[in-house]
Amino acid sequence: MGKVVDFxxxxxxGIKTLYPTMDVEWYDGLFDEKDIxxxxxxxxxxxxxxxASKSDPTFTGELNALLRVVVVLIDENKYVSLDGDSRAWDMVETVATWAHQNQFGHPDAAPALNVQFKRISQPVLRREGVSVGVVEWHSDLMIGTNKVLQRDFVWNNGQMVTKVPxxxxxxxxHVETAAGLSGDETVDVTPEVP
Incomplete structure (x- = not known):
């Protein structure tokens, strides 16, 4: 699995953790009324x-991919007319605050920035009792091979050497003092290995 798919x-x-009973899946970034x-x-x-919106090369030889993340949240009226709107806003706010400055547990991701959120207003959806909210942000993700690790560190059998014998x-x-005293002294200079 590639880093983008893993991310x-x-x-x-993470959204499943926020809402354990919610159906959460991926999509390709485009949707229409049929999808909804x-x-x-x-x-x-x-x-x-x-x-992906763009990528910049780094001194490590990796690419810093600026990813555009879009989360579409959908609910519908359940008990009274238009009650799906308040639940959709609540979900949008929860996901937006969760996403802000989050790395989503990925070691190569930077904290999410530029979080934006909105409710999509469309008369057809409103008449059908459907509420749609969108949360969008940007996350940087380092992809590729870090050439600095390969070039500047010692490797043995495919693993980075972190300890040496x-x-x-x-x-x-032999020590002699100005007062004429003398003696032998032994000092242990064994380096400490963490």
Whole structure:
């Protein structure tokens, strides 16, 4: 699994933690009324899209991919007319505050920035009792191979060497003071390995 797909899955898993009974899946970033009609069969639900907007090379040889993340949240009226609106706003606010400055448990992701959220207002959806909210943000994700780790560190059998063998060393010295006293002294200079 690539890093982008893994990152998207971590966002999906995070939303499932926020809303354990919610149907959460990925989508390709585009949706229309037919998609919403299909998704309303599983309300409340969320659909997560991760789209690359641009990438910049870094000194490590990796690409810093600026990802555009879009989460569509859908609910419908349940008990009274238009009660889906308040639940949709609540979901939008919860996901937006959760996403802000979140790395989503991915070690190569930067904290999410530029969180935006809105409710989509459309008369056809409103008449059908469907409420749609969208949360969008940008996350940087380092992808590719870090050439600095390969170039500047010692590797053995495909693993980075983090410990080296140590030796024991003792220094024996003869000391004479200005008062005419003398003696031998031994000092242990074995380096400490953390």
């Amino acid at each position: 998207r899955q971590k966002i999906i898993d 009609a299909d998704w309303t069969l599983k309300t409340p639900c969320a659909r997560v899209a991760v789209m 140590s030796t024991k060393a003792k220094i024996l010295g």
